[in-house]
Amino acid sequence: MDIAKYRNLFLEEATEHLSEMSRSLLLLEKESGDGEAIDTVFRMAHSIKGMAGSLGYDSITELSHLLEDRMDLCRQQGRVPAGEHGIGLLFRGLEGLERLVGFVRETGEPPPPDEALITAVREAPVEFPEEAESGGDPPKKA
Amino acid sequence: MKRVLVADDASFMRQMIRDIIEPEGYEVVGEASDGVEVVEKFQELNPDVVMMDIVMPKRSGIDAVKSIVEKFPGSKVVMCSALGQEALVMEAIQAGAKDFIVKPFKPDSVVSTLGKVLEKDD
Numbered sequence: 513m514d515i516a517k518y519r520n521l522f523l524e525e526a527t528e529h530l531s532e533m534s535r536s537l538l539l540l541e542k543e544s545g546d547g548e549a550i551d552t553v554f555r556m557a558h559s560i561k562g563m564a565g566s567l568g569y570d571s572i573t574e575l576s577h578l579l580e581d582r583m584d585l586c587r588q589q590g591r592v593p594a595g596e597h598g599i600g601l602l603f604r605g606l607e608g609l610e611r612l613v614g615f616v617r618e619t620g621e622p623p624p625p626d627e628a629l630i631t632a633v634r635e636a637p638v639e640f641p642e643e644a645e646s647g648g649d650p651p652k653k654a
Numbered sequence: 655m656k657r658v659l660v661a662d663d664a665s666f667m668r669q670m671i672r673d674i675i676e677p678e679g680y681e682v683v684g685e686a687s688d689g690v691e692v693v694e695k696f697q698e699l700n701p702d703v704v705m706m707d708i709v710m711p712k713r714s715g716i717d718a719v720k721s722i723v724e725k726f727p728g729s730k731v732v733m734c735s736a737l738g739q740e741a742l743v744m745e746a747i748q749a750g751a752k753d754f755i756v757k758p759f760k761p762d763s764v765v766s767t768l769g770k771v772l773e774k775d776d
Contacts, residue, residue, distance in 0.1 A: 555711060559663060560738055562758070563666045563756045566666070566667075566759065581738075
């Protein structure tokens, strides 16, 4: 396999996907039940996962897989919850993928994993808060 | 030479399939990047087999398989799936897909699956 050719294809296509993901997350920040935007983020994560897996970029594969699973939950629930475990986490995931793809662009090497982010996405609650309460995370006790 | 239509929204994946199968004597007669285009291209090109991603925009790969098999009974479609998509693969097989391959692609597996599907006499 011509790694350099595929690396360039990956960088080009992943960058487009991340831009599209960003646009869709901005839409979801305004309208949490935008089904088309949820579907787009799911597909972009899925596509990045497939490409990264083919090149052995395991850290990108793992993070995009977790985000894809997260978006699958959102598809099932019909919305992206607000707050740090909802839309906030997806924006963190997007930024994480941008950093990892940036590492590949700068070094040409597989990027090291972002363990803290992986843990945060993996351990995010699968039960979404009720919509009426989804304007933010529950207030902390004084 | 067997004629193949490749459908995946990622040009990266379409190129990879092309690079795996063309040296093995297959001709990629067309590419599609969504679930609507693949049905149109199938109608236009009448390929011997389609290699189709499950997750695509506009229309999923599963819907596209259903449509192709309904319109052209006996059509041969191989699904390209990822780990963790077993339920979707089963749905695609029930919808009429003949077989599947898993990403990341192993070239030997892609070629042998394609050969096996094309050998089957429906």
